[in-house]
Amino acid sequence: MSANEEWAVISFNNRDPVYLQVVRHFKERIATGLLLPNQTIPSRRELGALLKINPNTVQKAYKEMEEQQLIVTEPNSHSRITSDAELLSRIRMELASEAVQVFVTAVRKINIGVDELVELVRREYAEGGERHD
Amino acid sequence: MSANEEWAVISFNNRDPVYLQVVRHFKERIATGLLLPNQTIPSRRELGALLKINPNTVQKAYKEMEEQQLIVTEPNSHSRITSDAELLSRIRMELASEAVQVFVTAVRKINIGVDELVELVRREYAEGGERHD
Amino acid sequence: MSANEEWAVISFNNRDPVYLQVVRHFKERIATGLLLPNQTIPSRRELGALLKINPNTVQKAYKEMEEQQLIVTEPNSHSRITSDAELLSRIRMELASEAVQVFVTAVRKINIGVDELVELVRREYAEGGERHD
Amino acid sequence: MSANEEWAVISFNNRDPVYLQVVRHFKERIATGLLLPNQTIPSRRELGALLKINPNTVQKAYKEMEEQQLIVTEPNSHSRITSDAELLSRIRMELASEAVQVFVTAVRKINIGVDELVELVRREYAEGGERHD
DNA sequence: GTGGTCTAGACCACC
DNA sequence: GTGGTCTAGACCACG
Numbered sequence: 001m002s003a004n005e006e007w008a009v010i011s012f013n014n015r016d017p018v019y020l021q022v023v024r025h026f027k028e029r030i031a032t033g034l035l036l037p038n039q040t041i042p043s044r045r046e047l048g049a050l051l052k053i054n055p056n057t058v059q060k061a062y063k064e065m066e067e068q069q070l071i072v073t074e075p076n077s078h079s080r081i082t083s084d085a086e087l088l089s090r091i092r093m094e095l096a097s098e099a100v101q102v103f104v105t106a107v108r109k110i111n112i113g114v115d116e117l118v119e120l121v122r123r124e125y126a127e128g129g130e131r132h133d
Numbered sequence: 134m135s136a137n138e139e140w141a142v143i144s145f146n147n148r149d150p151v152y153l154q155v156v157r158h159f160k161e162r163i164a165t166g167l168l169l170p171n172q173t174i175p176s177r178r179e180l181g182a183l184l185k186i187n188p189n190t191v192q193k194a195y196k197e198m199e200e201q202q203l204i205v206t207e208p209n210s211h212s213r214i215t216s217d218a219e220l221l222s223r224i225r226m227e228l229a230s231e232a233v234q235v236f237v238t239a240v241r242k243i244n245i246g247v248d249e250l251v252e253l254v255r256r257e258y259a260e261g262g263e264r265h266d
Numbered sequence: 267m268s269a270n271e272e273w274a275v276i277s278f279n280n281r282d283p284v285y286l287q288v289v290r291h292f293k294e295r296i297a298t299g300l301l302l303p304n305q306t307i308p309s310r311r312e313l314g315a316l317l318k319i320n321p322n323t324v325q326k327a328y329k330e331m332e333e334q335q336l337i338v339t340e341p342n343s344h345s346r347i348t349s350d351a352e353l354l355s356r357i358r359m360e361l362a363s364e365a366v367q368v369f370v371t372a373v374r375k376i377n378i379g380v381d382e383l384v385e386l387v388r389r390e391y392a393e394g395g396e397r398h399d
Numbered sequence: 400m401s402a403n404e405e406w407a408v409i410s411f412n413n414r415d416p417v418y419l420q421v422v423r424h425f426k427e428r429i430a431t432g433l434l435l436p437n438q439t440i441p442s443r444r445e446l447g448a449l450l451k452i453n454p455n456t457v458q459k460a461y462k463e464m465e466e467q468q469l470i471v472t473e474p475n476s477h478s479r480i481t482s483d484a485e486l487l488s489r490i491r492m493e494l495a496s497e498a499v500q501v502f503v504t505a506v507r508k509i510n511i512g513v514d515e516l517v518e519l520v521r522r523e524y525a526e527g528g529e530r531h532d
Numbered sequence: 533g534t535g536g537t538c539t540a541g542a543c544c545a546c547c
Numbered sequence: 548g549t550g551g552t553c554t555a556g557a558c559c560a561c562g
Contacts, residue, residue, distance in 0.1 A: 016148060017544080017545080018545070018546090019545095028242040028243065031242070031243045031244060032242065032243065032244045033244065053545090053546085054545080054546060054547070056546085056547090057545080057546080092243055092244065092245070095239075095240075095242075095243050096240065096243055096245060096250075096253060097253070099236055099239040099240050099243075100236075100240075100253045100254055100257050101257060102235070102236070102239075103232055103233075103235070103236035103254065104254060104257045104258050106228075106232040106235075107228075107229065107232050107233075108258070109161040109164070109165065109228075110161065110164045110165065110225055110228050110229055110232075111164060111165050111166065111225065112225070112229055114254075114255060114258050114259075117229075117254070117258075118251050118254065118255070120229060120230070120233045121233055121236065121237060121247075121250070121251065121254065122247060122251070124233050124234060124237045125237050125241070125247050125250075126247075150552080150553055150554085151553075151554070152553075152554085176533080176534065176535080177534085177535070177536095178533085178534085186554080186555090187554060187555045187556075188555090189537095189554070189555060189556080190553080190554055190555075192535080192536075192537095193553085193554085195535090196536095206535070207535085208534070208535050208536080208560085208561070208562095209533090209534045209535065209560095209561060209562060210534065210535085211534075211535095212535085282414060283559075283560080284560065284561090285560095294508040294509065297508070297509045297510060298508065298509065298510045299510065319560090319561085320560080320561055320562065322561085322562085323560075323561080358509055358510065358511070361505075361506075361508075361509050362506065362509055362511060362516075362519060363519070365502055365505040365506050365509075366502075366506075366519045366520055366523050367523060368501075368502070368505075369498055369499075369501070369502035369520065370520060370523045370524050372494075372498040372501075373494075373495065373498050373499075374524070375427040375430070375431065375494075376427065376430045376431065376491055376494050376495055376498075377430060377431050377432065377491065378491070378495055380520075380521060380524050380525075383495075383499075383520070383524070384517050384520065384521070386495060386496070386499045387499055387502065387503060387513075387516070387517065387520065388513060388517070390499050390500060390503045391503050391507070391513050391516070392513075416537080416538055416539085417538075417539070418538075418539085442548080442549065442550080443549085443550070443551095444548085444549085452539080452540090453539060453540045453541075454540090455539070455540060455541080455552095456538080456539055456540075458550080458551075458552095459538085459539085461550090462551095472550070473550085474545090474546070474547095474549070474550050474551080475545095475546060475547055475548090475549045475550065476547095476549065476550085477549075477550095478550085
């Protein structure tokens with residue numbers, strides 16, 4: 001698995017600003033354990049080149065992550081993931097509950113029972129699990 | 134249930150454009166049977182005043198809905214919901230599968246099993262069901 | 267030739283306001299001698315019905331024509347064409363020179379000689395003369 | 400011949416929408432060879448400032464021109480005239496025949512012979528040809 | 533009052 | 548600076 005594949009997830013057509021997509025991707029990588037506390041992350045220029053986006057946009061993402069205390073930055077060195085032991089579970093919780101809430105509020109507006117709903121989720125989940133991208 | 138409450142749902146902070154929020158709201162109302170085929174809908178000015186948005190923004194939403202064949206409109210009379218008997222199920226399907234897909238792709242990136250997932254959904258669903266707004 | 271055919275010339279898609287199209291049509295009918303000085307013209311309602319446009323729009327056209335001294339209106343009677351003997355030639359001149367000016371200014375901006383130009387006009391003129399609408 | 404003079408032609412009193420006036424002006428400039436295939440054209444902001452109209456109005460004109468395949472445009476660089484060798488003659492033909500048709504249909508409604516007509520055109524054409532603007 | 537269009541202001545992503 | 552989109556204000560024809 002090359003670094004290119006891992007990171008090539010930015011969608012130009014997506015409604016979310018690119019820099020927030022980057023932030024989200026970092027969170028996901030932390031949640032799955034791909035990024036560990038204290039681990040260094042690519043420089044602005046490196047990641048910009050990797051994702052084919054402007055380094056300024058990466059900078060904006062990093063700044064956002066600093067404010068959310070996901071990473072720490074010191075002068076003259078690469079930024080690193082926060083050294084917070086609970087970081088992983090905190091992020092997992094945050095992402096999961098956010099997704100669940102969005103989903104449930106969206107779906108409650110439709111006339112649909114919980115069971116039918118769960119069935120749809122299971123099917124989609126299984127289906128996607130067989131794909132390799 | 135007053136008309137005011139029903140429609141007051143537009144958020145300017147939301148990432149989605151206002152006119153798409155309007156479209157989505159119409160779809161939800163169709164999906165839940167609140168809007169029936171052939172039923173007339175508010176004029177551009179009426180809905181604009183109700184939602185406190187510019188009538189032209191409503192116009193853009195209505196035009197989009199017309200292209201998606203949700204409504205039909207002729208000059209000098211209120212637009213109406215399409216007289217398509219299958220409209221309701223069509224919209225429900227569309228909204229449901231869209232929500233499920235977004236949810237599953239979002240959640241698959243976190244390290245979380247299906248069952249834990251389903252549990253979260255059920256709990257959130259039940260919890261919200263007890264609210265009265 | 268029924269009255270319907272004579273008057274059915276209003277274009278909804280045209281950029282010119284409908285009431286000015288009506289004015290222009292009156293001028294053309296005067297220029298060709300179809301309408302003579304002192305001749306009465308249809309009432310607002312009649313012409314509105316004939317052209318399938320709103321009587322208010324006809325009213326606006328008649329008012330414009332009054333201001334241009336093409337017609338005179340007295341209470342409780344149909345409006346009539348002005349009793350000006352020179353009206354016909356005046357209108358003809360006005361329409362012709364207006365058309366010529368528009369045409370020439372339009373065409374001078376293109377790289378095209380007078381002779382090539384005249385040839386195009388003659389051909390189009392002859393061609394159209396054979397049509398029956 | 401300064402760039403300012405060349406472009407200052409937009410009339411807000413004109414019946415045609417401003418953005419179509421812009422399109423027409425581009426066609427005329429192409430027809431006279433002032434704009435050549437592959438040549439870049441001003442940015443939306445530049446032309447907007449030059450003509451003292453909103454850049455969005457220019458944007459609408461450019462979009463229209465793109466749909467008519469007069470120009471090509473890619474993000475983050477100036478739009479260019481299409482690289483179509485036949486473009487010039489195509490546009491000339493279009494403009495000429497359009498003007499001729501408008502003229503002939505307008506003038507046929509007046510009682511006027513072709514020869515008298517041609518004479519008027521020639522005279523106006525010669526007269527204007529002596530002006531220097 | 534109805535639907536519709538043209539023009540303009542604010543903002544976005546990218547360079 | 549580039550192109551692009553969303554929202555809004557003014558106006559039109561018609562009833």
